[in-house]
Amino acid sequence: MKTAGVVGAGVIGACVAFCLAQRGVHVQCVDRGRPGELTTEVSFARLSAFQQPTCARFELSHTGMLEHLRFARQFEEAPWWHPTGSLAWGEASESPSFAEVVHRLGVWGYRAIWCDAVQVNREWESGIAFPDPKTPVVLFPDEGWIDGPRLVSALLEAAQKTGFLTLWRGAVEDIEVRADRVVALRLDSGARVEVDAVVNAAGPGAPAVAAMLGAPMLAGIATRSSLVLDLRTDGDPVEHVLRGAKAHVRSAGTGRVRVRSEQVDARLPAGSGFEPGDEITKDLLERAYRTVPALESSTVERSRLGTAVFPADGFPSVGALPAVPGYFEAFANSGITLAPFIGRTLATQIVTGEVHPLWARSSPDRLRATS
Known part of the structure; x- marks a missing residue:
């Protein structure tokens, strides 16, 4: 493997790109926006295995949590990693x-x-x-939170220092296949980027990227929306991540707090294009105030609605799609928790062909079933 294209520079794409560059693979990473600015930036980013309903899904999330410690130890400093409990x-x-x-x-x-x-x-x-x-x-x-954009920035910077990463700003308009194998990415700028393999780490855009290859995701895709507010505060009113009955609250750095609520998110329609009104935003703020009264003196710095698209069975889509040689997927819910583990194990698979046993239920093939 000489050159791999990575479509998407969110947290999963950045982890894959970093791990491939560490292995000496030339990585061409493409994103239509600033790396880490879309789903990664809007995520509540709690590092947790709390809500997994089965042992198999719990084991995967717990492994992802442990992998964050392994990742952090590769750097002299890891300012994105906050193991607060x-x-x-x-x-x-x-x-x-x-x-x-x-x-x-x-x-x-x-x-x-x-x-x-x-x-x-x-x-x-x-x-x-x-x-x-x-x-x-x-x-x-053992829980905590991750500063997703800061992690993305650190990983891409480290990958660039190896000399094996090139970043492209733009949209992938087509994936070129020759003799049934991926050979190039075509960008909206007109550039043609030659690759030996491509990793679809496009987050909510992953189904559209897959469709370019004639391998659409036909089954088992779910969508979820989440409203996240960043508040500017006097001091730092919380130290731990709080999973309260009414709201979730965590620090977002000095003088900032991030809040969301499962009950509020349940009122949001799935899909993009929806703008939360004042009533919904007020509901979230009041829930946060009831959880941490000191937040009543805060001001709303940013209000953002994130839309996640992911396999409905709760397992990621990670690995090769045999029908399209050279094509790999890295598409998941709980992307913050799983990203470093996806990055390391998928890079291993791309370079050596070795598939980690925890991906046994995560084959991209299952999303192509029609019945």
Whole structure:
């Protein structure tokens, strides 16, 4: 393998490009915008395996969390990596119950420490307003959050320093195939970029890129929208990632906090083109205020709606598509958590042909089934 094209410079594309460049593969990475500015930048970016409903999906997410530590150790500094731990609590109406979810995680080996609201306010986060002093709370000490754009920037800079990465700003209009094998990318600028393989890491644009090859994703694709607010604050009112019953809250750097809510997101229509109105934004802010009252003095710095497109079964699409030699996919939900693991293992597959066993359920072939 001499040259690989990577379509998409979000967190997954950047990790793939970095790992390929480390192996001495010349990488041509193409993105229509600034690297990391789309889905990666809008993500809440919690590093967690909390919401995985099966052991197989949990194992994949947990492995992704551990891979972040391995990635961070490759750099003298890793300012994108924030292993703060997280605090979580639920509502009585949840099904399965919050306690059942935590118990299941414990059976699978996930570290969780039970406490109550009084202990949390006394020892860790004095600014959280719990519904009751006896509210059961769980500390997940191995969780945290990732500054996605900063990670993307660091990886691409490091890859460029190897001399094996070229960045292209533009859209891929076509993928050229000769003798049934990928041979080049054609960009909207008119450039033709010769490659020996191509990785589709285009995030929400991945289905459109696949269709260029006559290999459309015909089944099992889901779409989800999420409203994220970045607030400018006086000081830093939270240290941990908070998965509250009403809202999720985390630091977004000095003097900034990021918030979202599963209940608010459930009200959003799937797909792009929707603009959240003042009512929905106000609902999210009020939920954040009820969780951390100090946020009432904050100001909204940015309001953004992200749209994620991903395999509906919860597993990524990672690996080769045998019908199109030289074509690989790297397409996932929870992209922040999985990106370093996808990058390392997919680079290995591209160079050596070795497929990591955790990708057994993630073949791109399954998204082409018609029945």
